[in-house]
Amino acid sequence: MADDRPDSAGSDFDGSGGERLTYESSGVDYDRIDPLKVLAQRAARDTGANLDGAGAREVAASRGESAYVVDIGDAYLASITECLGTKALVADAMCEASSVLRASEESEESKASEASRRTWYDHIAQDTIATAVNDIVTVGARPLSIHAYWAAGSSDWFDDVERMNDLVEGWKAACDVLGVAWGGGETPCLTGVVEEGAIDLAASCVGIIRPKSRLTLGEDLSAGDAIILLESSGIHANGLTLARKLSERLPEGYATLLPGGRTYGVALLDPTVLYPPVTEAAFAAGIDLRYIANITGHGWRKIMRHPGRFTYRITEVPPVPEVLKFMVDETQQTAEEAYGSLNMGAGFALFVRPEDGDAAVACAETEGIRAWVAGVVEDGPRQVVIEPLGVTLAGESLALRD
Amino acid sequence: MADDRPDSAGSDFDGSGGERLTYESSGVDYDRIDPLKVLAQRAARDTGANLDGAGAREVAASRGESAYVVDIGDAYLASITECLGTKALVADAMCEASSVLRASEESEESKASEASRRTWYDHIAQDTIATAVNDIVTVGARPLSIHAYWAAGSSDWFDDVERMNDLVEGWKAACDVLGVAWGGGETPCLTGVVEEGAIDLAASCVGIIRPKSRLTLGEDLSAGDAIILLESSGIHANGLTLARKLSERLPEGYATLLPGGRTYGVALLDPTVLYPPVTEAAFAAGIDLRYIANITGHGWRKIMRHPGRFTYRITEVPPVPEVLKFMVDETQQTAEEAYGSLNMGAGFALFVRPEDGDAAVACAETEGIRAWVAGVVEDGPRQVVIEPLGVTLAGESLALRD
Numbered sequence: 001m002a003d004d005r006p007d008s009a010g011s012d013f014d015g016s017g018g019e020r021l022t023y024e025s026s027g028v029d030y031d032r033i034d035p036l037k038v039l040a041q042r043a044a045r046d047t048g049a050n051l052d053g054a055g056a057r058e059v060a061a062s063r064g065e066s067a068y069v070v071d072i073g074d075a076y077l078a079s080i081t082e083c084l085g086t087k088a089l090v091a092d093a094m095c096e097a098s099s100v101l102r103a104s105e106e107s108e109e110s111k112a113s114e115a116s117r118r119t120w121y122d123h124i125a126q127d128t129i130a131t132a133v134n135d136i137v138t139v140g141a142r143p144l145s146i147h148a149y150w151a152a153g154s155s156d157w158f159d160d161v162e163r164m165n166d167l168v169e170g171w172k173a174a175c176d177v178l179g180v181a182w183g184g185g186e187t188p189c190l191t192g193v194v195e196e197g198a199i200d201l202a203a204s205c206v207g208i209i210r211p212k213s214r215l216t217l218g219e220d221l222s223a224g225d226a227i228i229l230l231e232s233s234g235i236h237a238n239g240l241t242l243a244r245k246l247s248e249r250l251p252e253g254y255a256t257l258l259p260g261g262r263t264y265g266v267a268l269l270d271p272t273v274l275y276p277p278v279t280e281a282a283f284a285a286g287i288d289l290r291y292i293a294n295i296t297g298h299g300w301r302k303i304m305r306h307p308g309r310f311t312y313r314i315t316e317v318p319p320v321p322e323v324l325k326f327m328v329d330e331t332q333q334t335a336e337e338a339y340g341s342l343n344m345g346a347g348f349a350l351f352v353r354p355e356d357g358d359a360a361v362a363c364a365e366t367e368g369i370r371a372w373v374a375g376v377v378e379d380g381p382r383q384v385v386i387e388p389l390g391v392t393l394a395g396e397s398l399a400l401r402d
Numbered sequence: 403m404a405d406d407r408p409d410s411a412g413s414d415f416d417g418s419g420g421e422r423l424t425y426e427s428s429g430v431d432y433d434r435i436d437p438l439k440v441l442a443q444r445a446a447r448d449t450g451a452n453l454d455g456a457g458a459r460e461v462a463a464s465r466g467e468s469a470y471v472v473d474i475g476d477a478y479l480a481s482i483t484e485c486l487g488t489k490a491l492v493a494d495a496m497c498e499a500s501s502v503l504r505a506s507e508e509s510e511e512s513k514a515s516e517a518s519r520r521t522w523y524d525h526i527a528q529d530t531i532a533t534a535v536n537d538i539v540t541v542g543a544r545p546l547s548i549h550a551y552w553a554a555g556s557s558d559w560f561d562d563v564e565r566m567n568d569l570v571e572g573w574k575a576a577c578d579v580l581g582v583a584w585g586g587g588e589t590p591c592l593t594g595v596v597e598e599g600a601i602d603l604a605a606s607c608v609g610i611i612r613p614k615s616r617l618t619l620g621e622d623l624s625a626g627d628a629i630i631l632l633e634s635s636g637i638h639a640n641g642l643t644l645a646r647k648l649s650e651r652l653p654e655g656y657a658t659l660l661p662g663g664r665t666y667g668v669a670l671l672d673p674t675v676l677y678p679p680v681t682e683a684a685f686a687a688g689i690d691l692r693y694i695a696n697i698t699g700h701g702w703r704k705i706m707r708h709p710g711r712f713t714y715r716i717t718e719v720p721p722v723p724e725v726l727k728f729m730v731d732e733t734q735q736t737a738e739e740a741y742g743s744l745n746m747g748a749g750f751a752l753f754v755r756p757e758d759g760d761a762a763v764a765c766a767e768t769e770g771i772r773a774w775v776a777g778v779v780e781d782g783p784r785q786v787v788i789e790p791l792g793v794t795l796a797g798e799s800l801a802l803r804d
Binding site for chain 1: 439446449453460470475477481483546560563570573577580582583585586589592595600
């Protein structure tokens with residue numbers, strides 16, 4: 001356990017302005033969670049042999065990857081459970097602001113703007129699903145079914161019919177885009193566990209890897225392979241604690257206008273891109289996907305998610321979404337800090353043979369997602385070198401396996 | 403939405419004593435959650451056709467059952483996500499009490515009782531896993547892998563090394579008993595969503611139904627079939643909101659002694675029975691399981707979980723665990739209220755052909771779980787008739803499907 005971390009109490013930056021705001025000082029303290037993760041990972045590893053009696057076998061190499069894989073004979077199964085995090089708190093704040101606006105407008109203009117209230121839970125639903133499906137496809141799985149986990153702090157949560165409808169409709173719409181079945185879910189009321197007025201959102205997903213040759217665990221990744229980066233839509237679901245802290249020290253908070261004319265809060269709520277249609281298109285096109293990485297927490301450090309000793313040299317840097325550029329500027333982060341913690345415009349990475357690079361980009365663009373042949377895998381120390389920015393993210397800074 | 407329900411605010415019974423305490427008045431208001439469930443169920447149902455492109459097919463009859471089933475060709479997959487609920491709050495209170503005890507003893511007897519602190523999170527881990535696996539086996543699945551969902555309110559939660567170890571060890575031990583692989587999990591810190599000091603615990607599970615003849619959705623349930631009830635260990639993970647409310651009005655709270663000499667709090671924390679070894683044994687013994695029901699929320703009303711028009715006549719009532727008898731007496735519940743909301747000593751039900759009754763009981767007892775041929779399925783209105791108690795639970799009181 002690290003004792004030299006700043007305290008994670010939530011009020012360090014209230015109204016102070018101008019001070020540097022880093023990922024750790026915003027209240028997320030990864031080093032304090034990691035000992036539990038390591039303990040759990042070790043105990044979990046020892047349970048793999050339990051499958052021997054079930055006519056199944058674990059794929060041990062999937063431990064440490066983004067989804068767990070079991071061999072059931074003529075196919076592999078993949079499974080995952082993922083949490084949205086705290087992004088719904090931004091939606092709650094924005095909805096509250098729009099309700100206040102409506103109330104004041106109603107008194108002045110007698111209900112002229114009934115439509116101005118916006119819950120944003122359709123976007124939040126897509127974000128929650130994206131956290132699970134964007135991970136499960138990295139092992140080559142085709143997502144089949146999703147379960148919802150919506151734990152509210154009180155029964156009151158369910159009284160807001162508009163928000164309920166948005167959550168349900170957004171969840172269904174994302175399932176339809178993905179071609180997955182919404183299998184069910186759990187909607188408990190957890191007074192005393194979940195905060196009054198809040199909701200804890202998560203999704204679990206089951207996928208199938210068939211034919212078995214689709215299994216993608218990175219054994220074939222080689223020097224010379226091309227790195228394809230796929231655009232993000234904005235902050236996605238990582239870095240929201242920092243984003244919320246920043247809003248507290250902005251005089252206008254979420255209502256702060258970005259240069260393009262949208263507010264900071266609205267831009268934060270752009271829903272996470274759903275990448276599974278791209279991996280499906282790539283498999284359908286016969287592209288040899290050598291490795292796949294979802295760029296989430298730890299930002300571009302996730303480009304070196306593969307356990308091998310490789311240097312990832314980036315020569316083309318995708319444009320940075322306005323909301324991320326604003327956050328980085330306002331919190332005075334260095335490029336190394338920003339690219340080491342946020343997606344900075346690239347939410348997903350495919351690693352393919354060099355001759356497949358253009359075809360992989362075409363698969364993404366056919367699905368409406370911009371993509372770039374952004375770099376190359378090289379033999380060398382494990383690191384990400386972002387050449388145009390003069391930034392190097394060192395391998396030791398990403399410890400996902402004990 | 404029902405407007406005639408008592409308010410769910412949490413302080414109705416503080417210190418008042420003697421007043422009747424029912425399930426609804428304790429703060430769980432199922433009728434206010436149900437509209438969301440219905441909305442979500444309908445939207446989810448419409449996504450089943452999405453699997454057509456995936457070489458898979460949903461088993462529509464599994465909607466409304468306890469786990470979702472997908473046909474992948476030579477096997478069925480089952481999946482589920484389940485929440486512990488608020489039982490961890492009881493463990494937290496008991497751990498707190500033992501720590502205070504230790505601290506006062508330390509000052510008097512200089513650390514004579516170092517070992518008296520007890521976190522109970524090994525039991526809580528088993529409870530959480532039980533909520534998922536006891537449901538997934540009801541469709542005939544053999545559980546394969548489990549994912550953990552442990553969402554803490556702050557990084558501080560992970561500083562208690564003893565509690566962390568108990569949670570991890572209890573989780574692994576339950577997986578080993580079940581013969582399932584612990585595939586991974588999510589351990590987020592959700593400040594602002596989960597209460598400071600609390601943890602939101604859930605589990606997701608994937609199972610396989612192979613051979614496909616194991617699929618158990620109740621098509622063959624018939625008048626004359628025997629009802630086998632399996633013993634519970636105590637409250638399991640349902641009714642904890644009521645249990646916590648009761649502790650607030652007991653002068654000695656969780657430290658109240660039960661007639662057998664244990665405290666109320668310790669008895670509440672008896673871990674939920676893991677029933678999957680019994681269903682596996684029954685399948686191995688060639689017993690024709692016509693239907694399976696996990697008795698959780700809604701108590702014995704779950705015996706009529708099957709959608710058919712049957713009367714379930716109970717002629718043998720298992721002994722009531724001391725902690726449940728105490729709760730029912732203290733809250734002055736009628737037998738109808740008690741059996742309609744708590745497991746009352748029967749945590750799981752198997753429905754078998756009459757000639758298989760004794761063999762089913764033997765399967766349970768071989769696994770160390772007491773069981774009874776407790777009744778019979780009859781043609782008639784959908785209801786549970788508990789003959790020895792003169793109690794009838796009406797079918798309309800259990801609406802699981804819209």
